[in-house]
Amino acid sequence: MLLAPRCAGCDAPGAWLCVDCRDLCDPVRRGRLTAAGTYGGALRRAIQRFKYEGERSLAIELGGLVAARVAADLAAGVALDAVVPVVLHVERARRRGYDQARLLAAEVARRCALPLRDPIRRVRLARPQIELGRAARAANVRGAFVAEAGALRGLRVALVDDVVTTGATLAAAAGAVRAAGARSVRAYVVALDE
Numbered sequence: 704m705l706l707a708p709r710c711a712g713c714d715a716p717g718a719w720l721c722v723d724c725r726d727l728c729d730p731v732r733r734g735r736l737t738a739a740g741t742y743g744g745a746l747r748r749a750i751q752r753f754k755y756e757g758e759r760s761l762a763i764e765l766g767g768l769v770a771a772r773v774a775a776d777l778a779a780g781v782a783l784d785a786v787v788p789v790v791l792h793v794e795r796a797r798r799r800g801y802d803q804a805r806l807l808a809a810e811v812a813r814r815c816a817l818p819l820r821d822p823i824r825r826v827r828l829a830r831p832q833i834e835l836g837r838a839a840r841a842a843n844v845r846g847a848f849v850a851e852a853g854a855l856r857g858l859r860v861a862l863v864d865d866v867v868t869t870g871a872t873l874a875a876a877a878g879a880v881r882a883a884g885a886r887s888v889r890a891y892v893v894a895l896d897e
Contacts, residue, residue, distance in 0.1 A: 711752045711761055712745025720749055720764035730772055731895045735888070736873070737776070738895035739768035742866055746894050750865055754803050762803070765865070765893045766810025772891055773815050773861055782859050783889065785820040786812040789864035789876040792825040792847075807893065808863040817861065822854035823879040840871040847872075848879035856884035861891055868896040 709716050712724030728740030740746045753761035777783060788808035796802040805821070812819035827847045835843055860880050867873055867890070877888045 711749035719761050728768055736890045737772045738892045739772055740894050742894035742896035750893055759801055762806035762810055766807045769807060769891050769893055770811045770814035773811055783861045784858040786817050786861045786863055787820050787880055790825050792828040794828050804864050811863050822851040822883045823848050840869045844872050844875040848876050850879040850883035854883045857886050859887045860885045862888050864892050866894050866896055867892045
């Protein structure tokens, strides 16, 4: 039986993320990191449903929020050559049934007409960052990513993930992207957990 979508933020019928909940997102910029909004309220509920309740369709809406930030940077003259997801370990993606960062990155790439590249792998199944305090997060992801040598040589990369809290995962993934030869890395996420 097919059901009409309901907003993941407020449960209103008609869309996976309604206009009102989308409009609550105020972009946040911290240096080379841009978030579509802060991790709270409707955006937090939508991300949790996307990540933990199997609502893959939310990749279109949440990816659209990130794509709007990437598009704004492109329009302002920021040069980007490729989109790269902060991938899950293959075992965690298998258990979840999908890799949420890969789905978000694919939507960003599609909407911004940029190629999607996937040159990094998560080689260590670390504990989920959500289970750890701020201090333990960096150690938890140290050495977790490897890169395909030269796969991003000279490219300016938009690194995409769902939520950033301490930045440890993004920093580890960015290191792998640089090891793959990227000239520069900018990070884009759905939400910043302050």
